[in-house]
Amino acid sequence: MKTKHVLIVDDEPRSRDGIKRTLEAWTDAFLVIHTAASAYEAFNIAEKEMIDLLITDIRMPEMSGLCLIEKLQEKKHATEYIVVSAYSEFNYAHHALELGVFTYLLKPVQKKKLLEAVTKALKLRAEKTRLDHVEKVFDTKLADVNHASEGFPTSVSHALAHIDQHYQSKIGIKEVANAVHLNPNYLSVLFKEHLGITFSDYVTRRRLQHAKHLLLSTNLPVAVIAEQAGYQTAKYFIKLFKDNEGITPSQYRKYCPGQAKEICDSSH
Known part of the structure; x- marks a missing residue:
């Protein structure tokens, strides 16, 4: 207990x-x-x-x-x-x-x-x-996006799929726009129109979702988790995590209830 x-x-x-x-x-x-x-x-x-x-x-x-x-x-x-x-x-x-x-x-x-x-x-x-x-583990905004994805234009759906496959590495809107054959500015407009959030916000949420899963289901050091979530430095990852979650990654892991691993596994 x-x-x-x-x-x-x-x-x-x-x-x-x-x-x-x-x-x-x-x-x-x-x-x-x-x-x-x-x-x-x-x-x-x-x-x-x-x-x-x-x-x-x-x-x-x-x-x-x-x-x-x-x-x-x-x-x-x-x-x-x-x-x-x-x-x-x-x-x-x-x-x-x-x-x-x-x-x-x-x-x-x-x-x-x-x-x-x-x-x-x-x-x-x-x-x-x-x-x-x-x-905290289930990002409701990401859940809303996934629920509504069937109604998105094909180009937006392909962009989301590309992000989900490459968010663990360095990724930007120009790269994603090129992958789906769209102008970056136009893709930015489409994101805001159909998802209700910006391109960068979606990437951040997707990365933090993965980071939270790793924090609660593994014993990996925070620096390794930062890298696997797509961030080049642990310092920036910790700051971003705290800005979004209100606590540091280490605090998030420490104060999680015992059943968190099962919660996380089912959300991943």
Whole structure:
């Protein structure tokens, strides 16, 4: 099972340590448990670690648990949330639900309810992660192009086939235009008209699709993958990958779920 990071936030040491001990006794070494005595401390931890599940008290000095969740959501953290509180007022629970909190537990937290909530929340996080990586592996724009390819002019279809066969080497629009007997400028117009993206954008997407497949299904060094994806330098490939995916190739490989190889194999 892939290791999950859980962050427990509570200004009361007894409550915080109690939840931690319960999870430590339950887990089979697949949880890394972090603790924080304040929302500010928790926020700093979440900025450094990829937290899968945040378990937080609501009422804490200086910043509440709900404010903490709002700040993490503003930062686009991919985290599930469980709120724990001794206060059962409806407005707290209502606000928590509005923030997308997985569940709301009242203190003193029952061990059974805590473990059930943690189990379900981690399963939900794993499923969201899997779907997120499916989206990253399957370029929806390329899928749209493939789906609509039967309606393309013959010259465009031939151009796409030529790119798919030669994208791993140096390739430009003049070469492809020559291969399909068209003027480069005219081919550029056809690409934009029928694919909705430029020639260079299509080549980039096709190369990155292949690179992602190699990252998730092999142990090849990033430099080798860059070369096999059609890029002459690893430095440029890494920059381009990060510009398009938001993370580096190494991070993409590191944070991929266990089933990524099967996802990738089926997309290639």
